[in-house]
Amino acid sequence: MKRLVSLGFVVALTFSGLSPSAAAGSNDRISETVSYNAETGTPYFIAGTLTTPSLNSPTNIVLSYLEEKEKLYSIESGGKTTFDPVSEKTDELGFTNIKLQQMHNGIPVFGSILSALVDQAGVLTAVSGEVVPIPPMKAVEKTSLLPVSEASAAILADLGAKLGAAPEIIHEERPSLTVYVSEGEAKFAYSSEVEFLKPEPGNFHYLIDALSGKVLTSFNQIHHADPTGKDTVSAGKGLIGDKKAIHTIKNAEGTFLLDRTRGKGILTYDGAKGLLLPGKLWRDSDGIFNESYDGAAVDAHVYAGQTFDYYKNIHGRISYDGTGAKVVSTVHYGENYNNAFWSGSQMVYGDGDGVMFSPLSGSLDVVAHELTHAVTASTAKLIYQGDSGAINESMSDIFGILVEDHFKNSPDWLIGEDIYTPKQKGDALRSLADPTVSGQPDHYTKRYMGTEDYGGVHINSGIGNKVGFLLASGGTHFNIKVQGIGKAKTGKILYRTLTQYLTPKTTYRQYQAAAVQAATDLYGASSSEVASVKAAFSAVGLK
Ligand SMILES: [Ca+2]
Ligand SMILES: [Ca+2]
Ligand SMILES: [Ca+2]
Ligand SMILES: [Zn+2]
Incomplete structure (x- = not known):
């Protein structure tokens, strides 16, 4: 697989008063520190006082700045580069963060997102991320692109070969057209994500050449705690028996591992050593979670709550998505399963084989590691x-x-x-x-x-x-x-x-x-x- 990143060395240089608005005689001092990728010649980070104060909307401030900086970003004239705002959020310091998707002739450029900050005075203070220079592309008629169904078929065929069996897909994102730039070449590509649990859990991102149907790249987005571990069969082992209070709900049917005091809830499920997710919401008939089989669930539940509290109390973030999303965990996943992962929508913990791992929810740093993947993903x-x-x-x-x-x-x-x-x-x-x-x-x-x-x-x-x-x-x-x-x-x-x-x-x-x-x-x-x-x-x- 090819690396997507460039390894060229980078120079940073500082200059002041060179921007068009400063040259035009404005009193407001414009200063910029520009860090360039020496290989592509485009900036990847610009910081300073980039614009004069403005009452325009933060998004418009960024967009007109980018338009003005067309040359600096060496945007190719062979096609039309535009930026689609994808989000706008104000932070606790009063900055507005705007994320923008780079578009080439109206088609999103894969992975090319800029993140810009505008302060309370309407001054642009930073633009993070590199505008991908688009090498000249052959003019392509829409009709010569493969139908979406062929992209899906190519993904299935590739997964089948990779896994040695046809995967049982639980979710497939409809392939969408992107411009994919790699090794100095730009291609039309279909981008899609597929999620499956069998023959083993996977959440693959694929880029398929929209003309030839070839796989351009693919990667598994399941975040494994240990990517090199192999399942071995041996006796399981319970957790350390430490006492802790847990938030649950109780009804006529029993007491459940559902904590409604945090966001939209912290929910912990029993995978019952199977591979179905999420399994069954954990239920205890007498409301005391003290059996050795309960240990993995108690730890997953408490540690998910603590990670939630850390992000909320320290960073003001309510759950991983910032809007209180449910935090779902499944324990006792599979037989002697030596891994823990964030599936893209929930956390999953194996019991370990007792030699390489004990049940993986027993480690607060591992739980917080997996939930942080969810923070990063959003x-x-x-x-x-x-x-x-x-x-x-x-x-x-x-x-x-x-x-x-x-x-x-x-x-x-x-x-x-x-x-x-x-x-x-x-x-x-x-x-x-x-x-x-x-x-x-x-x-x-x-x-x-x-x-x-x-x-x-x-x-x-x-x-x-x-x-x-x-x-x-x-x-x-x-x-x-x-x-x-x-x-x-x-x-x-x-x-x-x-x-x-x-x-x-x-x-x-x-x-x-x-x-x-x-x-x-x-x-x-x-x-x-x-x-x-x-x-x-x-x-x-x-x-
Ligand atoms: Ca019990
Ligand atoms: Ca050890
Ligand atoms: Ca540690
Ligand atoms: Zn990880």
Whole structure:
């Protein structure tokens, strides 16, 4: 599989007073810091005082700025590039965030979304994301495009070959036409997502050449806690028997794991060791959840609630979608199943085989990791491939750590220590303090560039994880000293980065610029927090 991201080095330069409006003699000072992708020559992050104050709507302010900057973005004249606003939200600092989809001759460019911020005075302060330059495309008659049904058939055929059996599809998004740019070539492609549970759970995103029907790329968006694990058959094991209060509802039929005190509800289901989702809402006849079989459900329920509370109380976010979406979990999924994942609509936990894993809901950091994938899926929508996939994974790991810390659940910088290799003490799935202990890179120059694991999403996450660790705890890494700012400020900065600035195809270099900007919004450009963000990224080779 080809990597979608470009690896060209990047230069950042600052200039002032060069914009047309400043040249026209306005008193309002215009200043811009532009970070360019040296390979494509287009900017990926612009920050500063980009426009003069305006009473226009935030969306119109951004749109007219982009129109003015056509040249800067080296938008090809071969076709018409426009931007479709897809969302507009105001944050707690008074900024309005506008997300825009790049369109080429009216067709969306796959994964190309810009995220822009306009302050309370109507001044554009940042544009995050790269406008994809569209190489000249052959003029194509609408009639020569394959019918949508053939794209669906191509997906099914490819999945059948991949899985060794025809998948039982539970949801298929109707393929929609996009412009897909890869390796300097632009193609018309159908984009579609398919969700299935058999022969094994999958949630694949496909891009199918709209002329030839060939598969251009595909990736599985199920976020596995451990992508390399294999199911082995051995005895299961219960959870640690710690006592905790849980929110439930009770009626004549019994007591159910439904917590209506949080958003639209926290619901926990019994998969009963089968593969059907979500299974049955957990019911207990005497209302006391103290059997050993109950342990996995109690932990999933309590930890989903704690993760919900963390995002609500610390970041003002109500559930993963920000509007109180139901949080659904299924435990006892499959037989000795060595994994946990966010399916695209709910969390799923296996019981583990008792050797590699104990029931996976027993680890608060793993639960928060999976739910953070849901936060990412409804904000930055980081594509689960290459750099953006690694950043997606790293965000989940970092917030897993922060939630564990917030609830003083034996906080550490390890992921999954409570459920990984139950017969062996002291190890974990990953370490953020030292990613190399589980074979992850801790510097951008050491990144994995192969095709396994969707371009190393669980491998290169080590780079982002090291940044998170250094930013919070400080330290000297590759001779660069980082002053730690603590976990709370790290969470504030990275939450703002994730929800306001990151876009589907964000690379590690873009992530650096975005994090610096988020810290600038929160603490000011000359703050020690901004200096620490810069140092933390610099220590892993990103500046
Ligand atoms: Ca009971
Ligand atoms: Ca941990
Ligand atoms: Ca262990
Ligand atoms: Zn993950």
